[in-house]
Amino acid sequence: MVVCRRFQVSGRVQGVAYRACTRMRATELGVSGYARNLPDGRVEVLACGATEAVASLEQWLWQGPPAAHVEQVHATDALFEPHVGFTCG
Numbered sequence: 001m002v003v004c005r006r007f008q009v010s011g012r013v014q015g016v017a018y019r020a021c022t023r024m025r026a027t028e029l030g031v032s033g034y035a036r037n038l039p040d041g042r043v044e045v046l047a048c049g050a051t052e053a054v055a056s057l058e059q060w061l062w063q064g065p066p067a068a069h070v071e072q073v074h075a076t077d078a079l080f081e082p083h084v085g086f087t088c089g
Contacts, residue, residue, distance in 0.1 A: 004033070004048040006078040009061055011071035013043045019088040021065040022057075026086040029053040033081070036089035048080060 009018070019035040022045060026033065031049035038044050045061060047054045061073050 001051050002049060002080070003051050003054050004046065004078040004080050005054050005058065006076050007045040007047065007058065007061055008038070008074045009043045009045065009064070009070060009072070010041070010074075012067075012069040013064060014041055016067035017065050018043055018068050022061065023086045023088050025060050026057055029056055031057050032083040032086055034083065034087045034089055046078060046081060046083075048078075048083060 014037050019037065022035040022043075026047060029049065031047045031053050033046035033048050035043055035045045047057050058073065058075060062070050064070050
């Protein structure tokens with residue numbers, strides 16, 4: 001089953017390679033979507049893929065790369081948005 005979830009990640013997540021590392025992890029899991037910085041300092045992630053793969057990415061979002069400090073990951077279901085691969089914006 002394919003699902004799409006939107007995540008808003010807060011904490012020290014900008015300027016620490018969070019988006020690039022998220023793209024690498026999503027690609028490893030076969031998840032499509034994007035990661036982009038928000039003006040308020042959070043990172044938004046849209047993840048579409050197999051239920052288990054999206055759940056694995058969600059777990060990883062709580063950790064992030066070594067320089068990140070994740071305080072919160074807010075998740076909501078999202079409508080399917082077709083993406084080729086995973087991009088950083």
